[in-house]
Amino acid sequence: MTDTQTARAEANLAYDADVAVVGCGPVGTLLAVLLGQRGHRVTIVDKWPAPYEQPRAVTYDHEIARILAILGIDSDDDPAVEYHDDLYYWRNAEGENLLEVDWKSIAASGWRTRYWFSQPELEKRLRDVAATLPSVTIRRGWLATDLEQNGDGIVLTGQVTGTDGDAAPGVIRAKYVVGADGANSFVRTALGLDFADHGFFFDWLILDMIMPDISGLDLGPTHWQLCDPARPTTIVPGGPGRRRWEYMVLPGENPEELASEQSAWQLLEPWGVTPANAELERAAVYRFQARWAENWRNGRGLLAGDAAHLMPPFAGEGMCAGLRDSVALAWRLDLVLSCKSGDEVLDSYGTERKGHVHHYIDFSMRLGKIICIADADDAVARDRQMIAELAASDGTPVDTDIASLGPGLWTSGTAHAGELSVQGIVEANGRRGRFDDIAGRGWTVIGRGPSAADVLTDEQRRLWEILDGRCVRLGSAVTDCDVIDVDGTYARWLDEIGADFVILRPDFYVAATAPDVATLRASLDTILDGLHLTTTDRAPVAAR
Template sequence: MNNSAKPQGFDTDVAIVGGGPVGHLLAILLGQRGKRVTLIERWTTYYPLPRAVTFDHEIARILATLGINAETDPAINFHDELYYWRNRDGEDLQIVDWQSKSASGWRVRYWFNQPYLEERLMEIANQLETVEIIRGWEAAEMVQDAESVTLTLRRNPEEGGRPDETRQLRAKFVAGTDGANSFVRETLGIENEDRGYFFDWLILDMIPDFDYVASRPHEPAQWQLCDPVRPTTIVPGGPGPVAGGPDRRRWEYMVLPGEDATELQKPENAWKLLEPWGITPENSQLERAAVYRFQARWAKLWNKGRCLIGGDAAHLMPPFAGEGMCAGVRDALAMAWRLNGILEGKYGLEALDSYTTERVEHAKHYINFSQELGQIICIADEAEAAKRDKEMIADLAARNHTPVPTDICHLGHGAWCQDSAHSGELSVQGVVEANGKVDLFDQAVGQGWVLIGYDTDPMAVLSAAQKAQLASLEGFGVQMSAQAGQANVLDREGTYKAWMEEIDARYVLIRPDFYVALTANSPEALRERFDKVMQSLNVPAVEAALSA
């Protein structure tokens, strides 16, 4: 689909303020559908140093749709290990499952270098004819009415812009992916729900010239040192700058009460902190030293009129669960399928409201989880730490050292049927054979609105009007079976059979963001629940089908 002509009366379909990974991904997902997109970034060049270093299985699944395979991409790697939380005596306090392969078909945890990923996303965005990227400009004013949003842009004065260098841009929608101090959020008057969680941490990104993990076999590859003398995080930082060479590593140190954060991040002090780990100026490069304030907050609304916010503009979370950037990538996909559908006349404008209700609750889950993990590690008092250690060691023993799962999180109320079990959850994905390929479902069959029937044809169950609605969404039906020759999609490993038996379903409707819209175990339930999902998005009836 290519709608490359400028929309009549508008400069663009969607203006995106903020050109980080979330903004670029949103631009790509809209541009791939032929939407006219203007991406506005206040800096003329992208930030070349590390920030986020990890993402989860859901992000791997999303990136795979862009042709970025987390299993084979040289800029991404993984460690088949659990995530340990240990006291200073080396005793386990908590174990988080960062080792398993997730139900969605990808590993629970991957490691990467953010500048590499941003370069990849920029390359993809630059190849799309309908995506325009404006660098060195920032949003200065924003006014919206019932049909449009008008942005006044100015040259970024920090990039040498003059006060009189301005231009206007009229868009059908505006998305603010412009960071924690979001102009879009502030202009919309959206308040934050703040958990009052503030801890300063020194982040040190290192490039060792040796294999650090192999050199310290007594330590996990990814872990937290819960030592009240200096709480510390030790994790991978993704592949190093030389292909096949040593990986990057990251150390994070809590700034203690009374310490001067500016003084602590000076290189000479950073190297002193690294000495106990065998990291010295002679065997490693200090790529970045920066103090960050870890916070826990979320915006109370993520959409207002024709404007949306996502990424750090919508939420901030401590990094202990590794979900900060992940949440922003989910935001981009959730915004994209709704905006694409509204612009194509598939959904009503009300679909944007479910973006807020679904994503707020989802982000809150990870913020709360991250904060709970932070409450374990951010203890600088000896007596309090001793009490924590005793309680957590006993609790872990009572659980037989069972790792805490991290890959199940539910959407808030929205465009899915609450009457059916497991709706609002990320769908399972397995290896299938279809269209002459053997691959994960998304790559072999495709994505979008997908109605799966197991050992039954789901399209034979829908009414003519429902089939027309699904077709209007460019959705399609899939008959799946574990028996060769019995269906158009072969469940090669029995993944879907096991899943659908577990949730007591013969039918599953999967959305473009891979979340389950409905499950049903009878034709009657499928038809009833299908209508509820269509109503939640205000999908219009298709008259031609009704009269056919």
């Protein structure tokens, strides 16, 4: 070991973990897995003694499928995941279409637009992966009660309940803490981070049903919203063998009475759903809200998932946003913990993710305002306007794939920068598949024409190596290239955005696009500066 490595090892003895994660849901567990795969020590604490086995989220999008593929989960070929080749319909009480959302197509990132699953199963998969990583520890029955931090790390204090029910004090010392502990986040409160309310409050009853066979039932489209003011209703899949109904709690109704088993079966009866053909797995009333933290970081404490943002479920993006947080935070923390970047690189995490999640919160609220109408006259006015708008658009489905990052580590003013990258089928060394699987993931410059590796400056190549960056030259089967652009996806994309080079980040987002070598070099300098790379083998700067 070098003197520096020895010093680091000795310094690490003062910490129980590199990162303490509060909350063992999908967001916290994915973050721990991604950091654990890089060899960082992560301790997850959760106040509950056992995993929560009831359904919550039931859908994720193509970007999350791309993320889960990192862990070996193939959403196109997994018995616990299903997809449907159908649009997402919004209909009035008379059955007329008001809106169509494009949940039918293959997305630009190479996966289907929408998948359906059971959250307990996904969480178990994530925990199973975590269990294979020796640097990841999960501690249950661990209630965080106090959080202190300084320039060197954090101290998390809690109350630990054993299997015998007895409680004892617990302490974890870590370099960073991440609050993935839900809407009522302890970490957010302890860090003094405000949680802004954006004025959307509606109570809905959620009914999760186990229904292995629905072939004899007329439930309408695969996924749809019934915008009936007499009872606004959502009907969607809940993963293989499951369906979900959501009913808005009307003014004057008692939520507890509505959530009773008797009430649930009465609501389901018009759909032909009875105890003879279905099992009621869960009935619960949730308040749909729109909230976000104005700041996602205070020193060595950060937020992710519902601790940072809440949105109505109508766009199916709540959990998706949290898993995006995990990926965006993981590669930054990896750079800092690996002593490759200074602590300042964490600042862009919140600005980028907040801007991105604002889009989906706004979109979810717009959808919510369509269906959460219980007044018949207001519904008539809504129907008239939306039917006319749909006709004027020739029935073109709404594209949900338009969000970009907020300000951060990407170059504004270049086409497609700050957006999720395109992914096509490529071939190399006799293997054919999606680009991520064949060419690899991480910092990448893809291009056509001259190889980026040959046109970067010596200093850029040196810094690119610090990032474990790669350069991939795309081409056809008859050209000299690193990977073959099998179906021309990349050629069409580069033509569309007028670029010969694209800089990709570890979270699959585009950092910059460039039409020529000069622009590539200038853009790469901008990105490298924003990463605050350490050019010598030294520890990262202290948190501010």
